[in-house]
Amino acid sequence: AGGSHAPPAAGSAVTYLSRPADDTPFAVGSPAAYVAAVGRVARGRVTEVAAALQADRQTMPEPDAWNQSLVQLVAAALAHGRYFVVREFAEVVSQQSSSRAIQQMLELLFSVYLAHAVSRAEGDFITYGGLTPSDIRLNRRHLLRLLAELRPHMIPLTDAFDLPDRLINSTLGAWDGDVYRRMFEQASHSPLNTDEVPASFHQAMRSKL
C-alpha cells in the first residue's frame, strides 16, 4: 500500500493490495459478493491508513506519525485478518469433494458468518465496502432469515464436533440433555451441604449476633 515494495509473490495473502479493488456489486444472498465486500473493506482500511501515515510523515517524526494512526492501523489489520479468513473458507468450500448435503450446509454456515460479519461492522461496509444503507437494512433481515434456516440443523451441527461428554465436562452440555439432574448432583458436592447446619454458622455469625 505504501508503494515502496515490489509486488507480492503469487499466492501471497496481500496480493489484493496491489490489484484494483474487486468491484463485484453487492448482492444480498451472494457469498461471492460478500467476500468481495470484505476485501474492499480490508483494502480501503489499509490504503487509507497508509495514505494518512505518508501524509503525517511529511510533517512529524515517524513515531508521532505512527501514533497518530494507531487506532486505524489496528482496524486495518483486523479487516485484513477477516478477509484472510473468508477468502480461505471460500476456497475450502469450493475445493470440497463432500456430498451435496455437506456442501449446502457449509454454504449456509458461510452465509450466516458473512451476514453476521457485516452486521457487526456496518459502518465499515458503508464506508469502504460499497454497501448502501439499503443494503445494510436488507442484510439485517437476511441474517435473521438465515438464522431461522440454520436453526433445525443446530444440534446435528454441534454433534458433528464429536465431543464426548467427559471432554465437554458441563452440566448444561451433555449429550443426553439431563441438565437439571446434573446441576443438583454438582450442587451436592459443595462442602457447605455436608451438614444441614455448617459449623461456620455458629462460629462466624451466631457467636457475634
Next chain:
Amino acid sequence: HPDLAVERASPAFDIEEMTNFVDGGKDKTEMKRNTWSKVLNHPELRNTKATEYMSHEEKYRYNLSRATAMLKLIDEEGMDVNEISKVMSHTVSGFTTPDGNPLAVHQVMFVPTLMNQADDEQVSRWLGDVFNGTIVGTYAQTELSHGTFVRGLRTTATYDPASRTFDLHTPDVSAAKWWPGGLGTTANHAVVMAQLYTDGQPRGIHPFMVAIRDRETHRPLPGITVGEIGPKLGQNTLNNGYLLFDHVKVPRENMLMRNARVNEDGSYTKPSHQKASYGTMVFTRVAIALDTVDALQIAATIAARYSIVRRQGEPRDDGQEPQIIDYQTQQLKVLPHIAACYVLRASTARLWEHHTHVTSEVRGGDTALLPELHATACCLKALVTQDCSEAIEALRLSCGGHGYMTASRLPALYAYATAGATYEGENTVLLLQTARYLVKQ
C-alpha cells in the same frame, strides 16, 4: 432428553461426514478418536475428581500428576513434536488438567524451541533428557515491565571470551521474567530470551538454555530467584512464574545457535533473517488460534444443547412452554457462533498448513515467506482469540444464570479464550505488527 431426540431424528446431512470435514479428513478423525480413547481410558487419567473445592496447592498437585501422566503417554506413543499441541488442545487438556497444565509450556513452546532454534549438536545433547523427563523446561521471554515489545527486554547476556561463558543478569526487578507457564515450581530449565552483548556491542535478543533448578533436589541454583506469580482469571495451575538472575554463568554452548552464533573468541554471526528466531512464536500463535476455536466448539455445543432443553414462557397450544431457541434473540446469541466455529477452524487449519510449508522452506534456507507468515499468524491469533472470547461470552449469556455457574464450564472456557487474547503477544500489539507489514506492502 426427548427434545434433543427430536432434533437428532432426521439430520439433513451425514454427521460423520461433517465430523470428517471439521477434523480435516477421515484419517484425522480416526487419529483423534484413537488419541482421545487412550487419554480417556488411561489408568491414571480416566478417574477424575472435582477440583472446585480444592486448595491452590491441592489443585496444583492434582493437575501436575495428571499432566505428568499425559507427558508419559505422549512419550510412550512416540508422538511427533508438531502434533503435541494438537493433542494438548483445549478439548483434551480440559479433561486431563482442568485448572491448567503446568507442563503445557514445556510441551508447546520449550520443546519446539529446542527443535527449531538449537543446532544439531545441541539437539542431540539435550533431547534425550527432555524426552526422559530429566529436563523439564519453560520459555522465559516476557518480563515484569516488558511484554510483547521483544526488543525492549532488559535481561542481559554478556559474553566473556576468557571464561567462554555468558553472564546472565537481571538489572532490576522490572526485568524479572514474569508469566512463563511451569516456571513457578515445575521446570528445572528455561529457554531465556536475553539481550546479547559481545565485544561490548548489543546484538539483540537471543535464546539461551539455562538450568534454573538442580535436577536431583529441584532446589533453585545459585544466583537464581524463582517462584510462582499467584492466582489469575483462570488456568490457575498453569504454574506461571517469575525468574531473576544475579550474574549467573551460562556456558557458551548453551546459546541456541541454529540462527546466530557466538564463537569462542566472541565473534558474532548474525541470523540469516531478522525474524528467523520468531519461529516458535509463529508456531505457538497458530496453535493458540486452533486451540481457541476448540474452546468455542465446546461452548457452542453446551449452549446449543441447553437452548433445546430449556423451555421458558407462556405455554403454547400443546401445553408446553416454548424452547428458548425459538426466540429470535436466542438464535442470534447462539447460531452465528456455531457458523464461526466452522469458518474459523477451516481457515486456521489452512494457516497451519501454510506454517508447515514455510517452516520447511526456512530450514532449507529460503526465508522469503517468513515475514508474511509472521504477519498473518499475528493477525489470525488476535482475530480468532478476540472473536472466540466474545463469542463464548455471548454463549455464556445465552445460558442465563446457569451459564454463570462453574459447573456449566462456560466461565472456564471464557477465561481460557480471553487468556489467549492476552498471552503470547497482546492482541493490539500483534495487530500493529501486522499493520506495519501491510503498510510496507
